[in-house]
Amino acid sequence: MILADILTGAIRSGTSVMLASQGELVSERAGVINLGTEGSMLGGALGGFAVTVWTGNPWLGALAGGLCGLLIASIHAFLVLSCGANQLATGLTIMFFGMGVTAFFGRGFVSEQIVGFNPVALPLLSDIPFLGPILFNHDPLTYLSILLVPLLWYVIFRTRIGIMLRTAGEREEVLFASGINPKLVRYLAVLAGGFLAGIGGAQLSIAYTHAWVENMTAGRGVVAVALVIFASWKPARAMLGAYLFGAAQALQLTVQQQGYAISPFFLFMVPYLLTLLALLIVERRKSSRTPEALGKVFAGEGSG
Amino acid sequence: MKMKRRASSVLLGALALIMLITGCSQPGSNSSSSPSGGSSETPSASADASMGTGGSAVGFIFVGTKDDYGYNQAAYLGSVAVEEAYPDLKVLRAENVPETAEAERVMEQMIKDGAKIIFPTSYGHLEPALNVAKRHPDVVFFHQGGLKTSTNVGTYFGTIWEPVYLAGVAAGKMSKTGKLGYIVSVPIPQVLLNVNAFTLGARSVNPDATTSVVFTGSWCDPGQQANAANSLIDGGVDVLSLHQDCMKTVIETAERRGVMTVGYHADASSLAPNGWITGSLWNWPELFVEMVKTAQDGQFKGSKFDGKYRGTLADNVVQLGSFGANVPADVVQYVEDQKKALLDGTLLPFAGPVKDQSGGVRIAEGETPTVEQLEGSDYLVEGVIGSIPK
Numbered sequence: 138m139i140l141a142d143i144l145t146g147a148i149r150s151g152t153s154v155m156l157a158s159q160g161e162l163v164s165e166r167a168g169v170i171n172l173g174t175e176g177s178m179l180g181g182a183l184g185g186f187a188v189t190v191w192t193g194n195p196w197l198g199a200l201a202g203g204l205c206g207l208l209i210a211s212i213h214a215f216l217v218l219s220c221g222a223n224q225l226a227t228g229l230t231i232m233f234f235g236m237g238v239t240a241f242f243g244r245g246f247v248s249e250q251i252v253g254f255n256p257v258a259l260p261l262l263s264d265i266p267f268l269g270p271i272l273f274n275h276d277p278l279t280y281l282s283i284l285l286v287p288l289l290w291y292v293i294f295r296t297r298i299g300i301m302l303r304t305a306g307e308r309e310e311v312l313f314a315s316g317i318n319p320k321l322v323r324y325l326a327v328l329a330g331g332f333l334a335g336i337g338g339a340q341l342s343i344a345y346t347h348a349w350v351e352n353m354t355a356g357r358g359v360v361a362v363a364l365v366i367f368a369s370w371k372p373a374r375a376m377l378g379a380y381l382f383g384a385a386q387a388l389q390l391t392v393q394q395q396g397y398a399i400s401p402f403f404l405f406m407v408p409y410l411l412t413l414l415a416l417l418i419v420e421r422r423k424s425s426r427t428p429e430a431l432g433k434v435f436a437g438e439g440s441g
Numbered sequence: 442m443k444m445k446r447r448a449s450s451v452l453l454g455a456l457a458l459i460m461l462i463t464g465c466s467q468p469g470s471n472s473s474s475s476p477s478g479g480s481s482e483t484p485s486a487s488a489d490a491s492m493g494t495g496g497s498a499v500g501f502i503f504v505g506t507k508d509d510y511g512y513n514q515a516a517y518l519g520s521v522a523v524e525e526a527y528p529d530l531k532v533l534r535a536e537n538v539p540e541t542a543e544a545e546r547v548m549e550q551m552i553k554d555g556a557k558i559i560f561p562t563s564y565g566h567l568e569p570a571l572n573v574a575k576r577h578p579d580v581v582f583f584h585q586g587g588l589k590t591s592t593n594v595g596t597y598f599g600t601i602w603e604p605v606y607l608a609g610v611a612a613g614k615m616s617k618t619g620k621l622g623y624i625v626s627v628p629i630p631q632v633l634l635n636v637n638a639f640t641l642g643a644r645s646v647n648p649d650a651t652t653s654v655v656f657t658g659s660w661c662d663p664g665q666q667a668n669a670a671n672s673l674i675d676g677g678v679d680v681l682s683l684h685q686d687c688m689k690t691v692i693e694t695a696e697r698r699g700v701m702t703v704g705y706h707a708d709a710s711s712l713a714p715n716g717w718i719t720g721s722l723w724n725w726p727e728l729f730v731e732m733v734k735t736a737q738d739g740q741f742k743g744s745k746f747d748g749k750y751r752g753t754l755a756d757n758v759v760q761l762g763s764f765g766a767n768v769p770a771d772v773v774q775y776v777e778d779q780k781k782a783l784l785d786g787t788l789l790p791f792a793g794p795v796k797d798q799s800g801g802v803r804i805a806e807g808e809t810p811t812v813e814q815l816e817g818s819d820y821l822v823e824g825v826i827g828s829i830p831k
Contacts (some may be wrong), residue, residue: 142675150668240537248508250689250712255697346663346690351506351537355662386665390672394653396826401628401656 143387144271151383152279153178153341153354157361158368158375159282159289160206160333165365166293167326168306168430172228173213175358176235177206177331178338183239183246185339186349190249198253198343199278199336206335207328209235214327218320224432232358240351247350254278254344276344278336285333289372302326306428334358360412367415370428378415385411492593493581493736496557498531499523502538502547504563505661509687511706512660512723516562516585519725526730527737531555540565548573552580558736560585560729564629570594581736583746586631588816590748595741597732597750599759600812602638603783604721606790607761608703609642610779611718612680613650614772615701616643621652622673624683624691626660628829632684634818639682639703640825641790646775653678654827661687670694680718692717701765708762717765719776724760728752751812755784791815796823 157174164171171177185202189195213231216222254276263273272283293299301322304312309319341357342349360382368374389404499520507517513536524532533556535547544566548559552573560583561570567587574582574594587596612621621643625632636654643650653673657665670681670691681695682703689712695702696713704710704720735744752758761780764773782788793804797820804810821829 142672145675146668146672149671150664153664244506247506247687248510248514341664346667347693348663348687348689350509350661350663350687353663355659355664357664386668387672390655390669391676393655393827394673394676396828398828400828401658405656405658 139391141267141271143384143391145274146387146390147380147384148271148275148279149345149383150386151380152275152282153337153345154357154361154364154382155376155379156278156282156285156337156340157334157358158364158379159285159372160330160337161362161365162330162368162370162372162375163289163293163302163333164210164327164330165431166302166306166370166428167323168309168428168433169214169217169323169327170224170228170362170432171210171213171231171327171330172225172359172362173209173231173235174228174330174334174362175232175354175356176239177209177334178341178354178358178361179235179239179352180205180209181335181338182342182353183243183338183349184335186243186246186249186251186342189251189253189343190246193252195252195254195343198251199339202339202343203332203335206333206338207331210327210331210334213331214324218323218327236352243349243351247348249349251343251347253347254340276340278340278344282336282340283376286372286376293372303428306430309430334361337361360409363412367412378412381415382408382412489742490739492579492739493557493741494739496530496580497555498533498551498557499527499733500533500535500548500551500554500556500559502535502544502551502559502561502563502566504538504540504566505686506536507534509661510689510709510712512686513562515706515723515725516560519729520560522726523729523733527733530733538563538566540569542569544569545573552577557581558583558733564631567596581741583732583736588630588749593741595746595748595750597728597746597752598816599723599752599756600754601721601723601759602634602815603754603790604759604761605635605705606638606642607776607780607783608682608719608721609639610646611642611764611768611772611776612639612682612701612703613643613646614775615718615768616647616650616680618677618679619647619650620676620678621650622670622676622678622681623652623654624666624669624673624681624685625654625656626685627656627658630816630818633821633829634815635684635705636825637795637818637820637822638790640822641795644824650824652825654821654825656827657685660685663687663690666690667694671698674698674700704762710763710765713765715765715767718768719764720762722760722762724757728756728758749813754780797821798823798825798828 157178161174181202184205185198188201189198213227216227217224256274256276259273263269305319305322312319364375364378367378385408389407501520503513505513508514520532533551533554538544538547540563558581562585564586567584570582570584571591571594574591578593582594584594584596586598590596623636640652655669657669667690680701683691683705688709692702692709692712696716701716701718702713703718710717732746735741735746741747789809791810793808794802794806795804797803803820
């Protein structure tokens with residue numbers, strides 16, 4: 138039973154991170170690291186919450202959350218792609234910008250209440266022993282996020298759009314040669330990434346916690362970026378990594394309740410330690426393939 | 442390859458950075474203090490009688506936002522009462538002030554803007570306040586919950602564990618499983634004391650009741666609160682309480698999952714029409730006005746606020762909240778009777794013997810701990826499941 142609880146907790150607390158990491162994956166596939174994902178998530182969390190308060194419709198909220206995430210990512214895209222700014226420095230700046238700007242505009246929303254999304258048990262499926270409650274008793278955004286993963290895999294690896302995306306992150310001159318502007322592809326990838334991160338933030342505010350609080354993502358966006366490397370830029374692995382992070386969070390809470398004499402302060406570190414460990418292991422593995430042009434600023438000849 | 446290594450080392454750095462940031466509250470991104478009032482320089486007199494007098498403003502600093510349904514909202518309401526009682530005094534407020542040297546900077550600014558009385562309202566604002574107080578002997582500081590004082594720093598607090606004990610009695614009566622859950626932040630004495638009081642209350646009516654305590658490491662991280670609430674509910678808890686600065690997520694999550702709740706800091710019954718049992722509340726307005734008056738009149742030295750002032754249930758500084766619609770009349774009656782006994786002194790929640798988790802006697806039979814002893818609580822009582830760092 139405890140195992141089932143931890144696995145359910147993994148999905149519950151991992152979904153927002155998972156959505157953000159899928160977004161980051163799209164961005165990095167096109168060659169742009171966006172450390173500002175945390176900012177996009179916060180934008181999504183606030184935008185989603187605000188629109189849900191105003192309209193009472195969480196679907197509109199989710200859409201608005203995505204757009205707010207996109208908006209914040211667009212600043213990153215502009216600075217990096219059009220102004221040639223350093224990707225890592227810009228991303229960090231965008232992260233802190235996102236924290237500040239959402240704290241400022243979010244002040245009035247701390248006390249607001251919403252109905253938002255709630256868990257919906259899928260008929261029949263949720264009755265499957267063991268797996269049913271783990272997989273099929275979540276909010277609609279969580280279901281969609283699970284469906285997103287195979288879809289994203291298909292688009293990236295089986296479609297022309299995916300080829301263009303990957304080429305932008307590997308050999309932009311090839312794209313050039315075929316008459317496609319790599320900068321445009323990268324712009325779209327960063328914006329799509331921001332959109333997904335925004336939805337991830339909105340999942341946190343309008344589906345999981347039904348609250349907006351300043352800096353409520355508490356580092357989940359940064360974890361999402363780290364997970365993309367752990368995942369070797371593959372959607373299914375990023376999903377696994379996000380759920381691993383979620384499971385570690387659920388695990389430490391479960392361990393506390395068993396009354397073992399383990400310091401909670403140590404347990405707080407576990408999710409991050411696990412993530413770091415996973416990063417280090419992957420770092421040593423040959424099979425991980427970094428997009429070749431990752432981190433480089435496109436300036437016609439790929440300076441970076 | 443080189444790129445990959447560089448990218449991931451930056452990521453590791455960023456990860457470490459975010460751990461630091463989330464570990465010590467938010468950066469002071471939006472302080473809402475009023476614009477500087479352009480007050481002229483004030484003569485710095487250090488005589489006792491002039492301490493705290495003659496200011497054109499009163500400063501309040503909060504660790505969170507003013508409408509968090511919790512700790513900061515309660516303190517904010519106190520500042521509003523001061524504003525109404527003293528229309529001539531400018532009330533300067535700064536929200537989201539971290540418990541770091543940043544707090545010193547904010548207080549210095551308030552003093553520059555004419556404040557002779559300052560309320561640092563968070564536990565971790567104490568050290569910064571003591572530092573600033575040393576530099577400004579003419580300014581009086583009223584710190585909320587502090588265990589240390591100085592010449593011009595007094596601390597005030599309420600014996601919130603009294604209503605928490607009563608809420609525990611109600612929870613013990615209402616729980617069917619006898620398993621209660623408590624979501625807390627970090628193991629400071631205030632927190633441990635509340636968990637203990639709640640558990641003693643519950644066990645006074647159900648000797649087999651247990652309280653599972655979960656530390657989140659944060660005063661307000663809704664995501665982790667939702668994780669903790671779900672995790673406790675999965676573990677079979679049917680009453681949830683909390684010691685967090687914000688509580689919307691916990692109360693709502695519990696309500697959604699059909700679990701009862703006991704609130705803290707402020708009344709959140711509207712968030713849980715079905716599951717709300719009761720809560721423990723702060724009532725700062727009258728006290729804050731009285732403190733400002735004392736300082737303004739030059740009476741701070743030697744007053745009850747010069748030192749550690751603790752308001753009680755009898756003083757109406759702490760209160761037991763309203764009861765939820767689904768709490769039966771006989772439970773309400775029983776808790777009200779207990780409250781009466783507590784007020785007239787026949788009921789002492791921490792009367793010995795009180796044992797800790799390992800069965801060791803912490804308060805001997807026939808002994809009654811002082812408020813000071815209680816505020817130094819560094820153990821969890823028998824019946825609490827969970828551990829504190831040694």
